[in-house]
Amino acid sequence: MSSDATPPVLKLHGVSAGYGRIRALHGIDLEVRRGQIVTLLGANGAGKTTALKTISALVRASAGSVLFEGRDITGLRASEIARLGLVHVPEGRHILRGLSVRENLELGAFTVRDPAVRQERMREVFGLFPVLDHRQHQDGSLLSGGEQQMLAIGRALMQGPKMLLLDEPSMGLAPKLVLDTMRIVKRLNQAGTTILLVEQNARLALRLADYGYVLESGEIRMQGPAAALRADRSIVQAYLGE
Ligand SMILES: Nc1ncnc2c1ncn2[C@@H]1O[C@H](COP(=O)(O)OP(=O)(O)OP(=O)(O)O)[C@@H](O)[C@H]1O
Ligand SMILES: [Mg+2]
Numbered sequence: 001m002s003s004d005a006t007p008p009v010l011k012l013h014g015v016s017a018g019y020g021r022i023r024a025l026h027g028i029d030l031e032v033r034r035g036q037i038v039t040l041l042g043a044n045g046a047g048k049t050t051a052l053k054t055i056s057a058l059v060r061a062s063a064g065s066v067l068f069e070g071r072d073i074t075g076l077r078a079s080e081i082a083r084l085g086l087v088h089v090p091e092g093r094h095i096l097r098g099l100s101v102r103e104n105l106e107l108g109a110f111t112v113r114d115p116a117v118r119q120e121r122m123r124e125v126f127g128l129f130p131v132l133d134h135r136q137h138q139d140g141s142l143l144s145g146g147e148q149q150m151l152a153i154g155r156a157l158m159q160g161p162k163m164l165l166l167d168e169p170s171m172g173l174a175p176k177l178v179l180d181t182m183r184i185v186k187r188l189n190q191a192g193t194t195i196l197l198v199e200q201n202a203r204l205a206l207r208l209a210d211y212g213y214v215l216e217s218g219e220i221r222m223q224g225p226a227a228a229l230r231a232d233r234s235i236v237q238a239y240l241g242e
Pocket of ligand 2: 049050091
């Protein structure tokens, strides 16, 4: 595990963002160190998705800066950020109807020019998710919820990410699949991918993560090592609605 002395791989400084006149984030600071799983928690509407979208430039920051590997990426386009290895797996999966599983994966690799690299990554994704291999010629939108989540993660892996932004990967899944999804997140992390995980299930996310932030109405209300947040009953009750 990285020590506090290592520079953060992702750093948000005073980031604000919103939609037209609606301000959803109010100057948030957040850091993720290499090799960590950091979780961003909070109730519905707290601004979790907006935070991830602002990092990956799907939403523009109105103030503040986002640094990835020490480089200011605040003004870059979403495709440029993905190419740097910071890849967003959006809320709701967005599997394209009418495209096969394989085509959905190929779409994920549109930034990868070398066909040999694309092939190798597809082999890796199929190794991680054998069900995608078996169903590679089926329409991606016909997969079950859990399989679609694997496809959404697989599509991100096709880009060879150094870091993943995961927005509620367990949303809408049956309890067993929720646990499977968390195991996958852990495996990806153990294989070297740094992760920023948004989750509604705070208890589960804090079991997995090294560090956590609690967002409330677009502001960071609390942060700390996951074990400390987990141990504090009042936090779970007051901020996480459990
Ligand atoms: N496209 C949009 N247009 C206008 N307002 C939006 C839009 N998306 C989000 N908002 C508002 O911004 C605020 C933060 O929303 P956001 O989706 O980031 O929350 P969240 O923490 O991800 O919530 P959830 O747990 O429901 O996914 C909310 O008040 C929401 O209504
Ligand atoms: Mg959300």
